[in-house]
Amino acid sequence: MSHAATVVTAATLSFWLLTGAMAASLSVSPTKLEIFSPQQAGALTLRNMGEKAITGQVRVFAWRQENGEEILEATDAVVASPPMIEVHPGADYTIRVVRAAQAPVVGEEAYRLVVDEVPDAAARRNGVIALAIRYVIPLFFDSPEAGQARLAWSLAHRQGKVFLTARNDGDRRAQLRDISLAGKPIARGLAGYVLGHSSALWELRGKASKDRSVKAVTEDGPVSGVADAQ
Structure with a gap:
């Protein structure tokens, strides 16, 4: 994937969140993850509140701000496992979020977890408009020495x-x-x-x-x- 394809601005994020609000079959908790060193892993729970199985995709992006814009870039410093799942009706599925980088956390590292409900392929073939949900979850890794916001x-x-x-x-x-x-x-x-x-x-x-x-x-x-x- 090219660099241009992995950069996302805040305006695009807003569109995703508004689109996601129109669907209610998939929920994600918590809505923010904060992990303190020496811990290197956390968990995200996906719940299917609908009547059909849902295919979900979880991706991790490094998060920074530049000239007033929020920038997301593909990263291998943190991984979500598994990245693709199927959640049965009424069931929960736990995603592990693991910091794979070997260097210790300095200050605070910021990431976004992008959770997508993959639209049903059969519905698309039958001409049904499928509105898939997307969640964008803040993820932070903090060192014990990290100073408070000023x-x-x-x-x-x-x-x-x-x-x-x-x-x-x-x-x-x-x-x-x-x-x-x-x-x-x-x-x-x-x-x-x-x-x-x-x-x-x-x-x-x-x-x-x-x-x-x-x-x-x-x-x-x-x-x-x-x-x-x-």
């Missing part, structure tokens, strides 16, 4: 638009929701992740005010700060 905010102008940027100078990711600038919502609900030593950004609607106070909520509770002007 967020810094800034406003940046790009091509006539204004963006609020969150820079994370810590090792571990920050999951953000309910971001506001000067008391006005920038992102309601889950806003996404800022990986360690990476940045994420959100476009502002309208003009930025002189008040650059930022508030958000992380997994560890509320955070606040003042955005620098760039």
Whole structure:
């Protein structure tokens, strides 16, 4: 598989998740995996809540952020076993997720598990539109020395638009929701992740005010700060 074929942006991820929401036969738990050294493996459970057997595929992608985009790339540092399964109606199936890399974890390593329900081939031949479900699960491997997230905010102008940027100078990711600038919502609900030593950004609607106070909520509770002007 070429490099171009293995790179996925956040916009594509959003489409996958919306498509998956239209089906309900396959469920996955947990919705996030975090594994702490010296542990090197975790587990993912797939459940078939439908009346027919489901074929599932599990792939692992290395996850990074670049210029405000989330990038997924094929990797052999972590493997899912088995990568293809058949789940019978009403049954569960456990997938082992194993870190195969020999080097110790430094800080935090971020991956995404992409779980696909493979559409029924017979239904496609009969002209039936099969909406397959896709889950994209965050996966993190953490070292004991990994530092907590440290967020810094800034406003940046790009091509006539204004963006609020969150820079994370810590090792571990920050999951953000309910971001506001000067008391006005920038992102309601889950806003996404800022990986360690990476940045994420959100476009502002309208003009930025002189008040650059930022508030958000992380997994560890509320955070606040003042955005620098760039």
